[in-house]
Amino acid sequence: MDKNLEQVYSLYTNGHTICTDSRMVTKGAIFFALKGDTFDGNKFAPDALASGAELVICDDPKFSSQSNTILVANVLEFLQNFASYHREKLNIPVIGLTGSNGKTTTKELINRVLASQYKTFATKGNLNNHIGVPLSILSIDNQVQIAIIEMGANHIGEIAELCSIAQPTHGLITNIGKAHLEGFGSFEGVKQAKSELYRYLSGQKGELFINSNNEILNGLASQCEFSHIHSYGSDNYIVSNSSTSDAYLCFDLEISGKKFKVNTQLVGQYNVENILAAICVGHRFGIEPTQAIKAIESYSPANNRSxxxxxxxxxxxxxxxxxxxxxxxxxxxxxxxxxxxxxxxxxxxxxxxxxxxxxxxxxxxxxxxxxxxxxxxxxxxxxxxxxxxxxxxxxxxxxxxxxxxxxxxxxxxxxxxxxxxxxxxxxxxx
The missing domain is CATH 3.90.190.20 (Mur ligase, C-terminal domain)
Structure with missing residues (x-):
């Protein structure tokens, strides 16, 4: 194991927080000096130390001469490897979630359902990229029983990279649509990129949640092998009387001969499959539909989403x-x-x-x-x-x-x- 990684992990496990913004540094924090298109975190290393950072990880030798700094080849890669190492220590189910539309709403619904019975962690806000996913993994402590990690992408290979960090045991693609076509090149490129989650799970003999009514997803899943497939299509979940008569979505649902009424605070018929996904995930982890539906009905969207x-x-x-x-x-x-x-x-x-x-x-x-x-x-x-x-x-x-x-x-x-x-x-x- 890398000695630098070992040193940083020792501090991290002793309660030192991770920070990537020098303005948010608190006493004892570990500051990762990330670079972006318009900023260089290395330049803020002195500020981070002055604000009480215990340690600074940088990749510019000009800023590594001070005490309490570690010079690495690439701060982002170090952060990602650090997160992967932490993930390997976590013996919990991790649900990887991606898709062209509905990712965040589905993540929130799944989290709301699972949190009714478990200590959960779910990706905060839009921290679903090459920086956000490692930070999300590093936010999981030993009290968490199940994690839901959202993964976004705008180019081929990104979901595969995020999977190598999050190492999901379970996975779900909400749908595949015309998103980020500039980065993916075409709709076929979108399919190839999103299905990287399926291929990762297949290699790990993971479990899949899938809308069996979605022909594209079924076609991609048929090329892979999973330890178990949990379907939330019409073969298992029968939806009827779906309406938005009061603006909010409501519908009747039948599961294994039992009937339920679902009254939500969500807008749009397209949210039906997101709700069914959350109920399906809940069922996999022992949460009865009545309990899951109650949790879903308590969810009200925020952050400019419907x-x-x-x-x-x-x-x-x-x-x-x-x-x-x-x-x-x-x-x-x-x-x-x-x-x-x-x-x-x-x-x-x-x-x-x-x-x-x-x-x-x-x-x-x-x-x-x-x-x-x-x-x-x-x-x-x-x-x-x-x-x-x-x-x-x-x-x-x-x-x-x-x-x-x-x-x-x-x-x-x-x-x-x-x-x-x-x-x-x-x-x-x-």
Whole structure:
């Protein structure tokens, strides 16, 4: 074992916290001087030590001369290896979760169900990348009984890399859609990348949770071997009377001849399969459907994900955390089906990271929205060529100024776009 790794792990297991932001350093912390596109953590090593850091891990010799510093070849790789080493010490189930849409909601629902009976850990916020996953693993202490680790990716090979760090024993892909096409190259690239989770689990003889109604997922899973497959498709879970009559999703569910009523605080029919996934995972770990459904019904989304907001003037569906062609289409269709006594307005922001597919997909989404929504506002350069019939704004700031002069009143409004478009900034105008 690497002596540096051994030294750092000894400090870590004695209660010293991990930190990657010098502004958040507390006394006794271990500071990892990570580099990014616009910053170099090495430059903040002195600040971290001055703030009370016990140890600094850096990869620039200029900052390694001070005491309490360790020079490594690459701080990020050291962090990832450090997390992998910690993971190997954890004798617990780890559920790896990825997918084009619904990852975070499904993670939260699974966590809510499992937490009704176990001490759990689930990825916080969007810490689902090459830095977030190691930090998540290092947040798991010896009290945790089950962990749920969300894994995101925008290029081929990233899920495989994250699996080598998180080492999941169980896995779930929510779905595969048209997300991050620029990085993956094509829809086939998305399939190849997301299915890296299946291939990892197959190699480890892990367990799989799968929506057996999803032909793409079934096709990919059929190429792998698992110790057990847990299905939450219509062969096991029969859904009926699904509706959003009061804006929130509700439906009847039959499992093994037993019938249940599910009343959620979620928006959108597309969340049915996310809910079934959580019930299925709960069942695998001994949680009865009644208990699982109660936990799911207590969950209310946050972080700009399908939140229903009642402002002083309007009803707002805030879904501006992220967007791709698949999730955008689902959001618009759900918005169209949502009951409302007031006219409906869709405020749609650009879908980013689509590369050469951007023009075609924005045209398709714009046409759909204009066909089914009373009024549509488009925000961002990608929608500029396809906004005929609606109103177009270059940025959320331009739209904000327009809304100050032309306020919306007594409307039902959908806000949907990629996080980089910052449509959540518009809410204060609604």
């Amino acid at each position: 939140q229903i907001l009642q402002t002083a003037k309007n009803n707002v569906v805030l879904d501006a955390y992220n967007a791709n062609p698949t999730s955008m289409e689902q959001a618009i269709q759900n918005f169209n089906a949502m009951p409302s006594e007031n006219p409906k307005v869709a405020i749609l922001g650009d879908m980013l990271e689509l590369g050469s597919y951007a023009a075609k997909e924005h045209q398709r989404i714009a046409q759909l929205a204009l066909e089914v929504v009373d009024k549509v506002f488009f925000v961002g350069e990608n929608f500029k060529q396809s906004c005929r019939g609606g109103l177009w704004f270059a940025s959320h700031q331009e739209l904000s100024e327009y809304l100050k002069a032309n306020p919306l009143n007594r409307k039902t409004i959908l806000l949907k776009g990629s996080r980089g478009i910052k449509l959540d900034e518009i809410v204060k105008q609604l």
